[in-house]
Amino acid sequence: xxxxxxxxxxxxxxxxxxxxxxxxxxxxxxxxxxxxxxxxxxxxxxxxxxxxxxxxxxxxxxxxxxxxxxxxxxxxxxxxxxxxxxxxxxxxxxxxxxxxxxxxxxxxxxxxxxxxxxxxxxxxxxxxxxxxxxxxxxxxxxxxxxxxxxxxxxxxxxxxxxxxxxxxxxxxxxxxxxxxxxxxxxxxxxxx
Numbered sequence: 001x002x003x004x005x006x007x008x009x010x011x012x013x014x015x016x017x018x019x020x021x022x023x024x025x026x027x028x029x030x031x032x033x034x035x036x037x038x039x040x041x042x043x044x045x046x047x048x049x050x051x052x053x054x055x056x057x058x059x060x061x062x063x064x065x066x067x068x069x070x071x072x073x074x075x076x077x078x079x080x081x082x083x084x085x086x087x088x089x090x091x092x093x094x095x096x097x098x099x100x101x102x103x104x105x106x107x108x109x110x111x112x113x114x115x116x117x118x119x120x121x122x123x124x125x126x127x128x129x130x131x132x133x134x135x136x137x138x139x140x141x142x143x144x145x146x147x148x149x150x151x152x153x154x155x156x157x158x159x160x161x162x163x164x165x166x167x168x169x170x171x172x173x174x175x176x177x178x179x180x181x182x183x184x185x186x187x188x189x190x191x192x
Contacts (some may be wrong), residue, residue, distance in 0.1 A: 003161060004127060007073060008057045008081065011050050020079040022047055024072070027058060035072040036060070046078065055081040057139075070137050079139055110145045110187060113163040119157035128160050131176040135183055145187070 012026040012033065024037040025046075036058050038046060050056065060075040112132055116125050132147045153161040158172035162179070164186045171182055 003062055004059065004076075005062050005073065006057060006059045007036075008055070008145065009034070010056050011052055011056060013052055014047060014050075021152055025050065027056070027073075035070065036075050037072055038075040042075075042078070049080075050078075057081050079184060109166070111165040112145065112183065113148045113150045113153075113165060114147060115151070115153040115156075115159060115161040116149040117156060117159075119156035120153075120161060123159040123173075126159035128162065128175045128179055131179045132183060135180045140183075141187075145152060145183070166191075 007027060007029050008025045009029040012028050014022045014025045016036075017023045021040060021043060023040050023043050024035055027034045027036050057077075057079045058073060058075050059077045060073040062070055062071060063074050114120075114125055114129050114132070116129070129147055129149065133147065134145065136142055136145050153163065155161050155172055160174055162171045162174045162182070163169065164171075164183070167186055169186050171178075174182065
C-alpha cells in the first residue's frame with residue numbers, strides 16, 4: 001500500500017467525490033479500469049483540459065478507499081500523451097473502454113536553461129541536456145518546451161545548473177535521473 005506506480009491509459013470520465021467535487025477520473029488501462037484521484041487544486045485545470053478518450057500517463061501512490069476497500073491511484077503527476085510510452089499496469093479488472101481521438105494542445109512557451117560552462121559540463125550538464133531532450137520527445141512536448149544551453153549561471157561549484165522559465169525555478173546539482181521529474185513537476189500546472 002502506498003507504493004509509487006505509473007499507469008498509462010485513456011480517460012473514461014470524471015467522477016464526483018464524496019463532497020460532490022470533480023476531483024477524480026476513471027482511467028482505462030491495459031486490462032481494466034482504475035480510479036485516479038488528484039489534488040483539489042488541480043480540479044479546475046484538469047476538468048478544463050482533460051476529456052474522455054485522451055491518453056494520459058499518471059504517476060501516483062496506490063491506495064485503498066476506507067469505505068469500499070476499492071483500490072485507487074492518488075496522482076502526483078498527470079501527463080497528456082501522443083502515443084504509448086510504457087506498458088500500463090492493471091489495478092482493478094473490468095471491461096476496457098473504446099478510444100476516442102485526442103485533441104490538439106495549445107502551445108506553451110516554456111524554456112529550460114542549462115548551464116554548459118566547463119565546470120557544469122564536467123559535472124554532467126551534457127548528459128542532463130540529452131536526458132531533457134529525450135524526455136521532451138518521449139512526451140511529445142517539442143512544440144511546447146525547448147532546451148537552451150547557456151553560459152555560466154554563477155553557481156559553478158553546485159553544477160550542473162538548470163532554470164525553468166517563465167517560472168524562474170532554479171535547480172542546482174541536477175543529475176540526469178532527476179531531470180525528467182523536475183521538468184514534469186514544473187510543467188504539470190501548465191498542462192492544458
